[in-house]
Amino acid sequence: xxDFKNLYLGDAAEVLKDFDDNSVDLIFTxxxxxDSRKNTYGGxxxxxxxxxxxxISEQLFRVLKPTGTFVLNxxxxxxxxxxxxxxxxxxxxxxxxGWLWTEEFIWHKKNSYxxxxxxxxRDSWERLLQFNKxxxxxxxxxxxxxxxxxxxxxxLKTLNNNDKVRYNSKSGSNFGKNISNWLKRNYVYPTNVLHxxxxxxxxxxxxxxxxxxxxxxxxxxTKEGDIVLDPFMGSGTTVIVxxxxxxxxxxxxxxxxxxNIAKESLEPGLFTTTEVVREKNINNRSKKIR
Numbered sequence: 001x002x003d004f005k006n007l008y009l010g011d012a013a014e015v016l017k018d019f020d021d022n023s024v025d026l027i028f029t030x031x032x033x034x035d036s037r038k039n040t041y042g043g044x045x046x047x048x049x050x051x052x053x054x055x056i057s058e059q060l061f062r063v064l065k066p067t068g069t070f071v072l073n074x075x076x077x078x079x080x081x082x083x084x085x086x087x088x089x090x091x092x093x094x095x096x097x098g099w100l101w102t103e104e105f106i107w108h109k110k111n112s113y114x115x116x117x118x119x120x121x122r123d124s125w126e127r128l129l130q131f132n133k134x135x136x137x138x139x140x141x142x143x144x145x146x147x148x149x150x151x152x153x154x155x156l157k158t159l160n161n162n163d164k165v166r167y168n169s170k171s172g173s174n175f176g177k178n179i180s181n182w183l184k185r186n187y188v189y190p191t192n193v194l195h196x197x198x199x200x201x202x203x204x205x206x207x208x209x210x211x212x213x214x215x216x217x218x219x220x221x222t223k224e225g226d227i228v229l230d231p232f233m234g235s236g237t238t239v240i241v242x243x244x245x246x247x248x249x250x251x252x253x254x255x256x257x258x259x260n261i262a263k264e265s266l267e268p269g270l271f272t273t274t275e276v277v278r279e280k281n282i283n284n285r286s287k288k289i290r
Contacts, residue, residue: 006239006266008252009259012231015252016059024063024250025138025226028214028238030073031056046077046084050093056231057094063229067138069221070099070131073107073209081119087127094131102137103130103192107213111197128194128217143219145187155179214238218245236262 008015031053032044044052064070074090076083091101105128112124159179166177196212214237218228224246230238233251235258242249243266253259 006243006248006250007233007236007259007263008250009254009256010252011254012252013056013059016056016063016231019059019063021062022065023227024229025065025068025247026218026221026228027060027064027068027070027231028073028217028228029071029230029232030209030234031232046079046086049086050090053090054093054097057099058097060231061097061099061133064133066134067136068133069102069137069139069217071105071217071221072129072131073126073213074129075123075126078120091129098133099131100133100135101129102132102135104128105130106193108193108195109198110195128213137221138223139221140219140223141189144190144216146190148185148188209237211237211241214241215245218242218247222247233262234258236265240265 060070074087076085076087078084095101107126107128109124109126112122115122156179194213194216196210198210214228214230218241222228226247227250228238228242228247229250229252230236231252233239233253236249236251236253239249239251239262251262253262
């Protein structure tokens with residue numbers, strides 16, 4: 001494949017075979033969960049999920065740059081009263097493919113409805129698994145820094161001697177911190193827990209996530225002009241957000257209904273950054289973007 005276009009209609013496992021090796025900077029996606037979205041995608045039994053996904057992750061490994069990152073949004077399913085292990089099994093099998101399981105982020109759905117079942121409570125979080133091809137990958141941590149918070153005004157006002165060194169906890173946990181490190185700081189690095197509501201502007205898909213979710217990871221792992229791929233794009237949230245942020249969003253979708261929704265959202269002129277992205281990719285990669 002000599003060039004990228006924004007959208008591809010078809011099975012990701014087949015479409016990806018036409019992509020060049022080492023051509024994508026970030027893969028951010030949420031595939032159908034096991035036995036979920038049956039009315040839309042037919043559902044994949046938990047016992048078959050790993051074998052279904054591995055040919056796709058093999059292609060994703062090939063197309064991702066050595067400096068790139070793959071973020072997989074996924075969640076275990078409860079089967080016969082206990083959590084199924086297909087996510088854990090998938091991680092282990094992907095490591096055999098060569099993937100490094102670098103980090104795990106948690107998306108806390110802060111507006112989740114309450115509820116319970118006989119042996120558990122309602123889920124209010126999902127996994128975002130980070131995989132890489134090498135230990136050295138692009139990561140722009142400063143882009144996701146957050147305000148230090150109101151706590152600093154009182155806590156940092158007066159420091160004692162223990163606050164000015166790495167003071168170890170008296171509990172015996174070997175955990176220590178130097179409080180003075182936060183002096184004169186307005187912004188700090190976030191944790192690996194993202195607190196985001198589930199509301200989103202896209203109501204035309206059964207499992208659309210909020211724009212802020214892919215936006216955060218696009219900030220963290222890419223810069224303007226980079227390629228962001230969603231091989232299970234649904235109605236196109238990741239692709240749309242990537243284009244708004246000055247990246248080239250590339251999406252693959254097997255359902256023509258959702259493909260057309262995404263296509264309508266990406267009509268020329270919708271995003272002022274689209275021409276900027278095209279120009280950068282033409283100059284930097286000598287590729288014509290259709």
